[in-house]
Structure formats: structure tokens, C-alpha cells
Amino acid sequence: MNPDDSTAVFFQSVSKSFGAKEVLHEVSFNVAAGEALCILGRSGTGKSVTLKLIIALLRPDAGKIWIEQDEITTLKTEELSRVRRKIGFLFQDAALFDSFTLYENLSLPLARLTSKSQEEIDSMVVKVLREVGLAADKKTMPSQLSGGMRKRAGLARALVLEPKILLADEPVSGLDRITASEIDELLLQQKTERQTTLIMVTHDVHGARRVGDRFVVFDHGHLVAYGTAAEVESSDNETARQLISLSS
Ligand SMILES: Nc1ncnc2c1ncn2[C@@H]1O[C@H](COP(=O)(O)OP(=O)(O)OP(=O)(O)O)[C@@H](O)[C@H]1O
Numbered sequence: 001m002n003p004d005d006s007t008a009v010f011f012q013s014v015s016k017s018f019g020a021k022e023v024l025h026e027v028s029f030n031v032a033a034g035e036a037l038c039i040l041g042r043s044g045t046g047k048s049v050t051l052k053l054i055i056a057l058l059r060p061d062a063g064k065i066w067i068e069q070d071e072i073t074t075l076k077t078e079e080l081s082r083v084r085r086k087i088g089f090l091f092q093d094a095a096l097f098d099s100f101t102l103y104e105n106l107s108l109p110l111a112r113l114t115s116k117s118q119e120e121i122d123s124m125v126v127k128v129l130r131e132v133g134l135a136a137d138k139k140t141m142p143s144q145l146s147g148g149m150r151k152r153a154g155l156a157r158a159l160v161l162e163p164k165i166l167l168a169d170e171p172v173s174g175l176d177r178i179t180a181s182e183i184d185e186l187l188l189q190q191k192t193e194r195q196t197t198l199i200m201v202t203h204d205v206h207g208a209r210r211v212g213d214r215f216v217v218f219d220h221g222h223l224v225a226y227g228t229a230a231e232v233e234s235s236d237n238e239t240a241r242q243l244i245s246l247s248s
């Protein structure tokens with residue numbers, strides 16, 4: 001397998017350990033531009049680590065990682081910033097700046113990283129906040145938001161720069177079913193209307209099957225299944241079959 005013109009993210013034999021603990025062992029997968037990949041796996045199997053490797057918050061011990069045509073494991077800081085600009089990241093814990101209002105959390109990256117006017121920034125922030133159902137909370141501080149609202153605020157911040165590639169770490173965990181399906185729809189809309197490449201870690205198999213085109217399953221550091229829902233369902237790996245099963 002090699003990256004080609006349609007590649008958004010490509011892992012080639014990526015391994016990552018922390019001390020003596022090997023979290024990922026020679027993991028390879030390809031995500032085509034515009035595709036939605038869902039990463040499934042039990043807790044502690046390296047799903048969040050995988051997303052952090054994509055944005056180069058962590059570096060692999062071995063293997064190569066391509067973002068489109070750039071192999072990022074050898075890139076210098078400035079080059080890496082250029083590649084990172086293509087990527088939006090919803091962290092598992094939302095990672096908002098606690099001393100800034102919601103409006104500031106969204107407008108600061110736009111002011112810092114784009115040449116947009118104040119009016120343009122204003123309308124983009126308002127639009128994204130409306131999309132995630134937080135239009136009334138422009139002036140709210142992150143500490144005053146509920147867990148679910150923080151999640152949606154984190155998603156708004158990931159979306160406001162209109163990334164080509166969106167990484168979402170458990171975007172619906174802790175949300176009620178109705179809000180969760182609204183978030184799933186929003187993610188799906190990003191994919192269908194903006195052709196955003198989506199890589200989502202989730203424990204919610206219903207949402208995963210609604211949004212995902214393809215799935216990878218991690219277990220004990222290994223990628224144990226990779227393919228469409230139907231392919232993972234008929235995998236010979238039992239953990240993979242259980243995780244993709246709608247009755248789980
Ligand atoms: N910066 C780090 N330093 C040391 N160990 C780490 C670090 N980040 C992750 N790990 C370890 O790597 C393993 C995988 O962590 P990761 O966060 O990727 O799990 P996960 O699959 O996202 O789990 P969950 O579903 O609970 O979020 C865990 O054992 C974790 O303790």
C-alpha cells in the first residue's frame with residue numbers, strides 16, 4: 001500500500017510505545033479524501049494516540065504518516081504548521097481555553113491564522129455556534145457549560161477554520177441520544193457538503209455506522225479489522241465483530 005492522489009491520511013507500519021508499553025504495533029491504513037473512517041476499540045487501545053499522531057502532537061517510534069502528499073514524521077516545525085492548518089481536532093476533553101468566552105475561543109484562531117476581517121470572523125463564529133446549537137452562548141465561559149455543551153463547543157472550534165480533515169475524538173460521548181444524533185448529522189453534513197475527510201473515534205456503534213464509510217478496529221496494539229461495516233461484521237476477529245455489532 002502506498003499513498004496516492006486521493007490519500008488524505010496514510011499510516012504505514014506505524015508503531016508507538018510509551019516506556020515498555022507498546023500501544024500501536026505496525027499499524028497501516030489509508031483514508032481517502034472525503035471519506036469517513038471510524039476507529040473502534042476498547043478503552044486504552046491507542047485510538048486517541050492515533051489521532052494525536054495524525055496531528056503530530058505525538059511522534060511515532062517507527063513507520064511513516066502521510067497527510068495528503070506530505071510525509072509528516074520528518075517535517076520541520078514550519079512545514080508542520082502548514083500541514084496542521086488542514087486539520088481540525090475535536091479533543092476527547094474539548095480542550096477549550098477556560099479564561100476565554102466561547103466567542104473568543106472560536107474567534108481567536110480565525111484572527112491569528114487567517115486574514116479575515118472582524119465582520120467575517122463574527123459571521124463565521126455565529127454560523128458555527130448556530131450549527132452546534134450554542135448560538136445563545138457566545139459570551140458564556142467554558143466552565144459554565146455542561147459536559148455536552150463543552151463537547152459541542154469543542155466541535156465548533158474544530159470546524160470554524162473549515163478544515164479539510166476533521167479528527168473527532170468521541171464527539172458524542174456523554175450526550176443524550178437526540179443531541180448525539182444531531183452531532184452525527186452535523187458530521188455527516190461536513191462530509192457530504194464540504195467533502196471533509198472525517199476520522200472519528202467513537203464507542204457509539206449506531207452513530208459510527210451512520211457516519212462511517214469504513215472502520216478500523218484496534219486491539220492490544222494491533223489493527224485487527226479494517227473495512228466496511230459488512231466486512232468488519234464478517235471479520236474473523238471476535239472483538240471486531242462485537243464492537244461493530246448493533247446489539248452490543
Ligand atoms: N502521553 C502519554 N504518555 C504515556 N502513556 C500514554 C500517553 N498517551 C497515551 N498513553 C497510553 O497509551 C495507551 C492508549 O491510550 P489512548 O489514549 O490512545 O487510549 P484510547 O484507545 O483512546 O482509550 P479510551 O477509549 O479510554 O479513550 C494507554 O495505555 C495510555 O495510558
Ligand SMILES: [Mg+2]
Pocket residue numbers: 047048049092169
Ligand atoms: Mg481516547
